[in-house]
Structures are given as C-alpha cells and as structure tokens.
Amino acid sequence: MSFPLQRYADDHVRTVDTMTAALLFAAFLFGSEISVPGSRRPDAMGPTIALAAFSAAALFWQRSRPRAAVAVTALCAAGAAMLGHLLTPLLLGPLMLALYRLAVATDRRTTRVSFFATLALLVASALLLDPLDHPWQLDTLSPAACLLLPVAAGNATRLRGAYLEAVQARAEYAERSREEEARHRVAEERMRIARELHDVVAHHLALANAQAGTAAHLSSTHPAQARRILTDLTGTTSSALREMKATVGLLRQADDPDAPLAPSPGLGQLAELTGAFESTGLTVHVSAEGTPRPLSPGVDLTAYRIVQEALTNVAKHASAEAACVRLRYGEDQLTITVADDGTGGRTAGAPEAGHGFGLIGMRERARSVGGALQAGHRLGGGFEVTTRLPLYPTTSERQERTP
Numbered sequence: 090m091s092f093p094l095q096r097y098a099d100d101h102v103r104t105v106d107t108m109t110a111a112l113l114f115a116a117f118l119f120g121s122e123i124s125v126p127g128s129r130r131p132d133a134m135g136p137t138i139a140l141a142a143f144s145a146a147a148l149f150w151q152r153s154r155p156r157a158a159v160a161v162t163a164l165c166a167a168g169a170a171m172l173g174h175l176l177t178p179l180l181l182g183p184l185m186l187a188l189y190r191l192a193v194a195t196d197r198r199t200t201r202v203s204f205f206a207t208l209a210l211l212v213a214s215a216l217l218l219d220p221l222d223h224p225w226q227l228d229t230l231s232p233a234a235c236l237l238l239p240v241a242a243g244n245a246t247r248l249r250g251a252y253l254e255a256v257q258a259r260a261e262y263a264e265r266s267r268e269e270e271a272r273h274r275v276a277e278e279r280m281r282i283a284r285e286l287h288d289v290v291a292h293h294l295a296l297a298n299a300q301a302g303t304a305a306h307l308s309s310t311h312p313a314q315a316r317r318i319l320t321d322l323t324g325t326t327s328s329a330l331r332e333m334k335a336t337v338g339l340l341r342q343a344d345d346p347d348a349p350l351a352p353s354p355g356l357g358q359l360a361e362l363t364g365a366f367e368s369t370g371l372t373v374h375v376s377a378e379g380t381p382r383p384l385s386p387g388v389d390l391t392a393y394r395i396v397q398e399a400l401t402n403v404a405k406h407a408s409a410e411a412a413c414v415r416l417r418y419g420e421d422q423l424t425i426t427v428a429d430d431g432t433g434g435r436t437a438g439a440p441e442a443g444h445g446f447g448l449i450g451m452r453e454r455a456r457s458v459g460g461a462l463q464a465g466h467r468l469g470g471g472f473e474v475t476t477r478l479p480l481y482p483t484t485s486e487r488q489e490r491t492p
Contacts (some may be wrong), residue, residue: 106149112181114145121169121181124221133172140165140172144183155191156203162187163207167214171178173221176211180378185239192243193250208233228396231262281457284394284450299369299404323366356416362397363414369404371412379418385481391454392425392478395462399427400475402447409471422460428473451476 121137147161162184170176178185184207192200215228304318363373384392396414404414409429417424448464451474455462460478467473 093237097334102152104330106151109186110145110148110183113148113186113308114141116182117141117144118167120177120182121174121177123177136172137174139168140168148183148186151187151190154196155194156199157186158182158187159191159203159207167210170214170228171218171220171241173219174255175223175227176215176230176235178235181235183234185235188236189239189243189246192240192371193247197244200240200244204236208236211236217434221242235357286455296365296369296401296404299371303369318368352389353386354393355384355386356392356396357389358393359396359414362393363400366400366412367405371400371404371409372398374411375414375416377416381416381417382480384423387458388423388460388478388481391460392423392476394454395451395474395476396425396427398447398451403429403472423478423480425476425478426473428467429471448474 109206116139119140139395144162144165147158147165151158164174169180174180188204188207211232212229214330214469215223215232216225219228304315307315307318359375363375366373380432400414401413403409412416412427412429415424415426415428417426448462451464452462455478458478460476462474462476464472464474
C-alpha cells in the first residue's frame with residue numbers, strides 16, 4: 090500500500106498539499122478548544138480562525154520555501170498562545186509539518202537554528218503573554234516535545250535519502266569501473282592477438298619468401314634441390330595456416346565446434362623452427378646451458394615467439410649465413426641469446442626504413458611476462474638479441490623447497 094500512496098503523492102503534489110492544509114486547519118481549530126480542566130476558555134474565535142487560516146495557507150509553500158513556511162506557522166502559533174490557547178500537538182500541527190519539511194530540505198545547522206528560535210518564541214509567548222496563566226510545564230515541555238519530533242524525523246529522512254544517493258552513486262561508480270576494466274581487458278586481448286598474428290604472419294611470410302626466392306634461383310641449375318625447397322615451402326605455408334587458425338580461433342564462441350584444440354607453440358618446437366630456416370640458406374645452431382626446466386605457458390610462448398621473430402629478422406634483413414641461439418637456464422631466469430654472424434651488408438638490427446616493429450613487439454612480449462630484452466650490434470660484427478625471462482617454480486619444485 091505504501092508504494093501506490095507514495096506514487097500518488099508524487100504525481101499529485103498540489104492535491105496532497107491542499108488536503109493536508111485543510112486537515113491541519115481543522116486540527117488547529119479543534120486544538121484551540123482544548124483547555125486545562127477548571128480554567129476558562131479564551132473568547133477569541135475570530136482571531137483564532139484567522140490564525141488557523143494563515144497557518145494552513147503557509148503550508149502551500151512548505152516545499153518551495155520551507156523557511157518562510159516555518160516563520161509564518163511559528164508566528165501563528167505564538168499568536169494563539171498570546172490569545173490564551175494551550176499549545177497542544179493539534180494546534181502546533183502546521184508548525185510541526187513545516188519544521189519537518191525544513192529538516193528534510195536543508196542542512197542540520199539551519200534546522201537546529203530554526204528549532205531553537207521557534208521554541209524560544211513559543212515559550213516566551215506562552216510564559217510572558219499568556220492571559221490565562223497555564224502551568225509552566227504545559228507552556229515549555231509540551232512545545233519542546235512537539236517540535237523536537239518533526240525535527241528528528243526530518244533529519245532521519247534526509248540522512249536516509251543521502252545514504253541511498255551515496256549507495257546509488259557507489260553502485261554507478263562500480264558499474265563504470267567494471268565496464269572500464271572490461272574494455273581494458275578487451276584492448277589488452279586485442280593487442281595480444283594482434284601481436285600473435287604479427288609474429289605468425291611475419292615469420293612464415295618471410296620464410297616462404299626466402300624459400301621461394303631460393304627455389305627460383307636454383308630451379309635451372311639444381312632442380313632436385315629446388316623441388317625439395319618447394320616441398321618445404323608447402324610445409325611452411327601449411328604451418329602458417331594452422332597457427333593463424335589457432336590464433337584467430339581465440340575469437341570464436343565457446344560452443345563453436347570448430348574451435349582449435351592445438352596447444353600454443355613453445356621451446357619444445359624449437360628444432361622444427363630452426364630447421365625451417367635451412368632451406369633459406371641460413372644455418373641455425375642451438376645450444377643450451379644449465380638444467381632445462383619446465384616453463385609456464387606464458388613464458389614458454391614468449392620465448393618461442395622472441396626466437397622466431399629474431400630469426401625472421403635475420404632472414405629478412407641480414408645477409409647472414411649462420412645464426413646462433415643460446416639458452417641459459419639459471420635459478421630464477423632464462424636467458425635467450427640470438428646472434429647472427431654479420432657476414433652480409435645489413436644486419437638484423439638495421440631493418441629497412443619504416444619496418445622497425447619487430448624489436449618493439451619482442452620488447453613488449455618480454456615485459457608482458459616480467460622480463461626484459463636488449464638488442465644491438467656486436468663488436469665483432471652482426472647483431473645480437475638478448476632476452477631475460479623469469480622462471481616460475483613448478484608445483485613439484487615448491488614441494489621440494491618446502492621443509
């Protein structure tokens with residue numbers, strides 16, 4: 090029932106205010122007839138009706154001008170006290186409603202000042218100007234209790250409204266934060282997929298271009314070797330298609346039956362990666378130091394992609410005959426070094442103008458897993474890329490280290 094009544098009151102404010110003013114006008118008149126047993130009633134019906142009318146009329150401005158409504162109703166109540174009327178809750182009804190509206194609409198300081206000023210006016214009028222000399226308890230305690238109730242109720246209503254607004258603001262802020270976090274994660278995922286596609290496409294296209302060029306060069310003089318290179322070229326393009334399908338498949342829905350199930354590449358496929366460069370005339374030597382340890386999926390994929398991009402840069406930009414890949418396993422990090430012999434006119438570190446995104450991508454990959462990457466020219470010629478990636482202990486290693 091409270092919700093329909095509240096909606097009706099919100100939709101018909103003027104009607105509700107009119108009905109309230111009429112009821113409190115009647116209550117004012119009824120309250121003026123209450124007196125202390127054994128005492129005479131004041132003979133001032135005309136002025137009493139006028140005060141009741143002014144007090145009720147002031148309630149039409151209780152929402153828009155609550156201070157003015159309090160001032161008018163307080164003066165009317167004080168006038169009734171000076172006529173000899175007892176300050177009962179019925180007679181103080183208009184003033185009580187005006188104080189309630191003031192407490193709801195304004196701050197605590199304004200409400201407190203209005204309460205004490207109104208109470209002082211009523212008590213002074215009742216004690217000093219009451220022609221019937223009512224008991225002082227009725228002239229002081231009764232108005233104080235009657236005026237304190239609407240002030241307390243109004244403050245509680247205002248605080249509850251402020252609390253609900255704060256809760257709603259926090260909920261809206263949390264919703265905005267969740268949306269921003271979701272957008273941020275989507276942007277990061279797009280960057281990761283874009284980086285994957287760049288590495289896959291750049292590596293396989295560069296390798297396929299080198300194989301095709303070598304086959305074209307050897308087709309007339311060494312046809313058997315050219316056919317073998319073209320066979321390797323078919324494997325290169327097939328591998329490119331598989332990796333692109335696996336990467337783009339991340340954008341599929343979870344219930345897509347064609348979603349790829351192949352695992353991400355890692356250092357376990359390093360032999361296949363380096364072997365693919367042999368058909369381009371680039372010899373890759375792989376060496377390892379320390380005890381090989383299992384890598385987390387993120388670090389394993391990052392290590393593979395960095396080696397892949399570094400060798401692709403050697404094949405694209407350096408006329409090198411050999412490259413070296415060194416893996417050094419430490420206690421808490423894996424160091425990967427890819428270097429070329431620098432026999433050509435250009436090196437992997439000197440790409441053509443406008444094509445320097447490979448090193449940027451490798452640095453971003455290393456930083457994404459907490460590592461670092463350095464690249465530069467070697468003293469003896471050539472170019473070298475050094476990457477340090479963190480090694481996270483596996484579950485079995487944690488159990489062994491736990492005493």
